[in-house]
Amino acid sequence: MIDFIKRHKLSILFITLFFLSINIYSSNIKSKKDLNGFQRLILDATLPVQKLIGNISSSFYSAIDNYIFLFDVKKENVALKQKLTKLSAKVEELKEIKIANERLRNLLEFKKTLQNEAVSAEVVAKGASSWLNTIIIDKGKKHGILPGLAVVTEKGIVGHTIYTTNNFAQVLLIIDNNSGIDVINRRSRAKGIAKGLKDSLCKIDYLLNKEDVKIDDTIITSGMDGIYPKGLLVGKVISVTKSDYELFQNTIVEPFVDFDKLEEVLVIIKKEELLDEMHKITQKNK
């Protein structure tokens, strides 16, 4: 028996680990559970480090930007140049603050227009896989963020939260193939399901051939999917292809949000779910 195990060690290990991973995968895919304690611990322990490194590297890059052009200064101008450097650094800093201020003001104004409560968050990192479009934001359960909440900016919708830890949340972007949003055409009220496509675009599935859709039409959320509130901007139609032999037309939408330049986002909180979660925690504590 021991000889047999020794001889087939790799196969036994492989079969055990394969079935273990299948078991983990199937239990997660069925119930769409949030992260467990161990997984949350890994993210909670590593992401603050990541955030800190991010802040340090941002300051480092801005310092390089401000000083790199001053290598060839003459000795007699050192004092003057230093003053200039400080001033230009200040100007750059102020410019950055002004841009951030404008961005945040827009976000705040947008927040006022939302009927639900919203929490602002900063993008900490991007997902590591080429096959999934995800981002990580710096707000989590502590701030009332649960899986399945809409993430938006003033330009339009970004995605929805999939996993949350105490301080962080993972967001599945609308340009991901696994994401599906119930949408309507603002002009013609034609309905469909927006799904992620390659190259930061979305396609609309189940949009009947008879429906009136034109290029540059604005697509908004219908509020029927239970995640996104009604009327949020999704994108504009950039291509419509109809075929006589197909039931549905092929519509491509370009999202309003530039996913490469995402910095701050808003997470729309559903009060009922938050109350439910708080109730669960209270019950657990009892």
Add this chain to the structure above:
Amino acid sequence: MKKYFIFTISALIFLISYTLLLKYVSIIKTKPDIILIMVIYVAVTSDKDTDIFIAFSLGYLFDIFSGSTIGFFTMLRTITYLMTRFFNMKFFSMNAYFFMLITFAVSILDSIYLSYHFLGGGYRFFGIIWDCIYLSLINSVTALIMYPLLERIERLYLKVREEEQGRY
């Protein structure tokens, strides 16, 4: 066990730096799969069957950091380890170029499976094949860049092991 910890912690450090880099470098559209590269390296240089645990853990870490359903990449990277060991047994010759070549071969199979899993059948066949080849090329070039780093991690493990053996 030492090898397991050294590689898992290195993978964690790689993942943290990588996801941070992706936030700043928006031109990276096709992201090389650094965990796949690490699993291939572990399989190619494997001296014990228990190294399969490293592949299992690396896949698990990738699940947490990529936002996929937990268990999916865990399963896939365990299979990748076994597949690479099979390739390696047939054509073993360890150097940077062989590592690049084996990464390309494994990446092609991996990306074909992943493209059908994530993108479904609604895409054109040649479009998918081209994307898979492109991603595999990016992975093999990254493998060439990562090779000296991984070799250093391997040497660190060997040094720890030698020191331990010397002690007894």
